[in-house]
Amino acid sequence: MGGLAPILASLLAVDIHAFTKRMRRNAVLYAIAGFFMLTAYAAGVTALGIYLATMMHPAAAAAVVAFAAFIVALIFFCAVMLSNRAEEKRRRQAAAANSGKAMMLTAAMSALPMVIRSKPLAAVAVAGGLAVVLGRMMGGSGGSSDET
Numbered sequence: 001m002g003g004l005a006p007i008l009a010s011l012l013a014v015d016i017h018a019f020t021k022r023m024r025r026n027a028v029l030y031a032i033a034g035f036f037m038l039t040a041y042a043a044g045v046t047a048l049g050i051y052l053a054t055m056m057h058p059a060a061a062a063a064v065v066a067f068a069a070f071i072v073a074l075i076f077f078c079a080v081m082l083s084n085r086a087e088e089k090r091r092r093q094a095a096a097a098n099s100g101k102a103m104m105l106t107a108a109m110s111a112l113p114m115v116i117r118s119k120p121l122a123a124v125a126v127a128g129g130l131a132v133v134l135g136r137m138m139g140g141s142g143g144s145s146d147e148t
Contacts, residue, residue, distance in 0.1 A: 045069070 045065060052061035116122055 049061050049065045052064055055061070056064075114121070
């Protein structure tokens with residue numbers, strides 16, 4: 001609950017009306033800007049088609065513009081696919097790292113009854129747990145040293 005109280009206090013301090021007013025204004029302004037960007041794009045493609053039509057047959061000019069748009073779209077699709085593939089690889093690596101931690105936790109939990117029955121092992125486990133708690137309280141990461 002200690003970490004939740006500051007978040008709740010900050011949510012209560014936010015002026016909801018001003019926030020929604022600002023978001024609505026930004027949405028309208030971005031929509032208008034997007035409309036003019038789309039208009040500029042259409043005018044540019046039309047101008048390119050007209051320019052190419054003066055140099056070659058109008059049908060060939062339209063085909064060149066369509067082919068160029070197709071190539072640009074393919075480049076964007078490839079970029080998105082590569083980005084998705086990299087993200088999937090990072091997700092699988094994170095899942096594999098978490099799986100290793102889960103296996104270690106499962107092994108520790110299966111050894112717990114033996115540790116509880118043995119007084120020397122229970123003392124070592126309590127001392128180790130105390131060291132981890134104190135380390136975290138003193139500002140240590142408590143995790144691996146390769147964190148950034």
